[in-house]
Amino acid sequence: xxxxxxxxxxxxxxVDRLIGSYRVVGPKRKHGQYVFDELRGVEGLELHYPTSVxxxxxxxxxxxxxxxxxxxxxxRLEIASKPEPTVILGIHTCDIHALKLFDRIFSQGFTxxxxxxxxxxxxxxxxxxxxxxxxxxxxxxxxxxxxTEGFDLHMIDLGDVYxxxxxxxxxxxxxxxxxxxxxxIDTDVDQINHVLATxxxxxxxxxxxxxxxxxxxxxxxxxxxxxxxxxxxxxACGSCTQVCPTCYxxxxxxxxxxxxxxxxxxxxxxxxQIHEFAMVAGGHNFRERLALRQRHRFMRKGKYQxxxxxxxxxxxxGRCASACLAGITPIDVMNELCARQQCSELEPFASVVxxxxx
Amino acid sequence: xxxxxxxxxQSDSIYMPIPARITAVSTLTAEEKLFTIELPHELSLEHDPxxxxxxxxxxxxxxxxxxxxxxxxxxxxxxxxxxxxGDLTKVIHNMDRGDIIGIRGPFGRGFPVERFRGKDILFxxxxxxxxxxxxxxxxVLDDRGNYGRVILLYGAxxxxxxxxxxxxxxxxxxxxxxVHLTVDRPSDDWDRKVxxxxxxxxxxxxxxRNTVAVVVGPPVMYPYVLKELKTLRIPKGNIWFSFERRxxxxxxxxxxxxxxxxxxxxxxxxxxxxxxxxxxxxFS
Ligand SMILES: Cc1cc2nc3c(=O)[nH]c(=O)nc-3n(C[C@H](O)[C@H](O)[C@H](O)COP(=O)(O)OP(=O)(O)OC[C@H]3O[C@@H](n4cnc5c(N)ncnc54)[C@H](O)[C@@H]3O)c2cc1C
Ligand code: SF4
Ligand code: SF4
Ligand code: FES
Numbered sequence: 081x082x083x084x085x086x087x088x089x090x091x092x093x094x095v096d097r098l099i100g101s102y103r104v105v106g107p108k109r110k111h112g113q114y115v116f117d118e119l120r121g122v123e124g125l126e127l128h129y130p131t132s133v134x135x136x137x138x139x140x141x142x143x144x145x146x147x148x149x150x151x152x153x154x155x156r157l158e159i160a161s162k163p164e165p166t167v168i169l170g171i172h173t174c175d176i177h178a179l180k181l182f183d184r185i186f187s188q189g190f191t192x193x194x195x196x197x198x199x200x201x202x203x204x205x206x207x208x209x210x211x212x213x214x215x216x217x218x219x220x221x222x223x224x225x226x227x228t229e230g231f232d233l234h235m236i237d238l239g240d241v242y243x244x245x246x247x248x249x250x251x252x253x254x255x256x257x258x259x260x261x262x263x264x265i266d267t268d269v270d271q272i273n274h275v276l277a278t279x280x281x282x283x284x285x286x287x288x289x290x291x292x293x294x295x296x297x298x299x300x301x302x303x304x305x306x307x308x309x310x311x312x313x314x315x316a317c318g319s320c321t322q323v324c325p326t327c328y329x330x331x332x333x334x335x336x337x338x339x340x341x342x343x344x345x346x347x348x349x350x351x352x353q354i355h356e357f358a359m360v361a362g363g364h365n366f367r368e369r370l371a372l373r374q375r376h377r378f379m380r381k382g383k384y385q386x387x388x389x390x391x392x393x394x395x396x397x398g399r400c401a402s403a404c405l406a407g408i409t410p411i412d413v414m415n416e417l418c419a420r421q422q423c424s425e426l427e428p429f430a431s432v433v434x435x436x437x438x
Numbered sequence: 439x440x441x442x443x444x445x446x447x448q449s450d451s452i453y454m455p456i457p458a459r460i461t462a463v464s465t466l467t468a469e470e471k472l473f474t475i476e477l478p479h480e481l482s483l484e485h486d487p488x489x490x491x492x493x494x495x496x497x498x499x500x501x502x503x504x505x506x507x508x509x510x511x512x513x514x515x516x517x518x519x520x521x522x523x524g525d526l527t528k529v530i531h532n533m534d535r536g537d538i539i540g541i542r543g544p545f546g547r548g549f550p551v552e553r554f555r556g557k558d559i560l561f562x563x564x565x566x567x568x569x570x571x572x573x574x575x576x577x578v579l580d581d582r583g584n585y586g587r588v589i590l591l592y593g594a595x596x597x598x599x600x601x602x603x604x605x606x607x608x609x610x611x612x613x614x615x616x617v618h619l620t621v622d623r624p625s626d627d628w629d630r631k632v633x634x635x636x637x638x639x640x641x642x643x644x645x646x647r648n649t650v651a652v653v654v655g656p657p658v659m660y661p662y663v664l665k666e667l668k669t670l671r672i673p674k675g676n677i678w679f680s681f682e683r684r685x686x687x688x689x690x691x692x693x694x695x696x697x698x699x700x701x702x703x704x705x706x707x708x709x710x711x712x713x714x715x716x717x718x719x720x721f722s
């Protein structure tokens with residue numbers, strides 16, 4: 081591994097230099113919560129934050145994104161302009177893992193060039209969490225409490241200095257011409273290893289079973305009565321999917337200006353928890369009942385994405401639990417399923433339909 | 439000549455529609471019209487029966503529509519049978535010869551005709567399912583010598599709702615096609631069966647060893663038809679369905695069309711029963 085060491089006293093200078101060349105965003109405190117927002121300087125940047133309300137996915141798949149611009153008479157039909165180069169500072173490792181899933185989804189089969197354009201425009205600077213961010217997180221269980229790839233730079237807080245793991249040339253270039261970042265020497269590497277190795281005690285397991293059993297557990301739980309119980313509680317607000325770093329489902333609509341001359345085809349975040357999500361012409365709704373929508377959500381997180389993309393669809397960030405007014409939390413759901421299925425007795429589950437998915 | 443799908447893929451956006459011209463419009467029923475579409479001259483559609491295109495109108499929106507013409511009859515043009523149900527389909531119904539609409543596709547997996555050759559074919563169709571199925575029926579009939587018996591069971595709400603009446607009359611008149619029709623609500627001059635699609639099954643005898651069944655219709659129909667086909671002892675791998683879910687993007691990204699973990703816009707819409715019988719959401 082290739083590390084740079086930067087004294088914390090130099091960090092503000094570095095951020096200022098970045099702001100000179102890029103749009104720079106990072107976690108900031110707002111109304112008692114933390115949100116990723118544009119930085120004007122290092123002040124306001126909170127690298128020691130529990131978690132953000134929305135994950136940085138909003139810079140890769142914006143809540144509302146223009147795909148095409150056109151004149152209604154068809155005389156003009158253009159692809160939306162490319163996003164501006166953006167450095168995202170202070171990304172937690174769970175969110176880095178989530179972006180790896182996005183990379184796969186948006187490139188498998190057809191390439192989504194709009195995602196790709198955003199992906200190419202961002203430089204990801206993540207930071208190692210040294211303690212758990214809150215009671216709803218279960219990143220230790222999901223294997224996302226640390227990251228060795230997927231970032232351009234990865235920061236580790238060593239007290240007086242930051243260590244930067246260089247993940248790509250794009251990341252290395254952020255130090256170009258900056259004199260206060262030094263190549264790590266052996267004692268630095270020892271310290272990095274020490275900090276990383278001792279952090280694990282701060283990350284308790286919160287699931288009662290191993291993540292590798294999750295697909296099997298969900299498979300066995302397809303007809304569980306728990307889905308009905310969740311359906312009774314859920315308000316179908318869609319907050320859980322909005323805040324989720326691995327949720328990307330979208331709707332595509334056309335919007336027209338008041339003069340009825342110019343228009344845009346836009347995509348916006350959609351949610352499988354909303355009533356119309358799976359409704360088709362003729363009024364048939366494949367997931368009419370809330371119980372079916374809740375089941376779909378958890379199946380997707382713990383099993384379907386595994387079947388389709390060979391990656392788990394949840395990174396254990398806990399945001400959905402914090403956002404849910406009905407108090408539905410994935411830790412409780414998974415552990416309850418485990419209790420009802422006596423999941424320690426489950427056979428590992430080889431997907432019966434992997435062939436179809438391939 | 440290049441293929442539309444290549445053009446769509448090579449564009450800088452997979453969501454960019456290719457402008458195409460409506461060259462003919464005809465009224466099929468009170469709710470459905472048939473549109474003939476011509477692509478820009480250097481492009482061809484090259485579809486399989488059962489595939490769909492994303493059809494769009496600027497300022498209105500986009501929707502998945504099955505290609506109803508067969509590959510065997512696509513002389514540079516193709517046909518769409520569109521039911522008026524909402525915003526976009528209403529606007530399309532008001533369009534005329536010469537108007538431009540956007541097309542992306544063809545998307546999805548169609549029916550694998552090469553697997554059907556030499557077999558007896560039992561088509562089971564409900565309502566608007568005739569739109570995608572007609573593509574396959576004509577493909578089979580235009581290559582009639584390569585198939586055994588051809589049987590069509592078609593159920594519609596009323597005689598007035600039957601799609602492609604002229605064509606079905608022609609099929610019915612052929613000695614090598616058996617057409618069985620039923621409607622839920624008969625008119626006074628209706629002399630065929632009355633009732634749901636399953637009322638036609640007692641009239642059908644098949645050699646299960648050599649029969650492929652292709653079922654296209656509304657989702658409520660599928661479990662009942664499946665039961666009949668199991669009674670006929672047709673092998674699971676020879677029972678084909680089209681699974682139409684809500685679709686938006688057509689390219690496996692938007693998540694709307696999921697059936698368990700499967701994106702029906704990519705791996706489907708056509709599946710055989712052996713492929714999906716383990717998927718709990720298939721017949722929901
Ligand atoms: C693979 C596939 C093939 C299809 N083939 C045909 C065809 O050959 N002919 C035809 O007339 N229709 C077909 N449809 C259905 C057609 O896509 C919908 O009727 C159309 O999207 C409605 O658009 P709208 O703007 O007019 O209606 P809207 O105003 O959007 O809505 C009206 C109704 O249509 C439903 N609906 C909306 N969007 C979709 C969607 N993307 N998919 C399914 N239902 C939707 C809504 O739930 C609502 O009940 C097909 C659908 C699929 C998935
Ligand atoms: S499902 Fe919940 S815990 Fe898992 S990644 Fe999404 S928001 Fe985080
Ligand atoms: S946040 Fe909670 S109440 Fe809202 S849709 Fe999700 S599970 Fe239901
Ligand atoms: S229609 Fe968007 S994923 Fe299938």
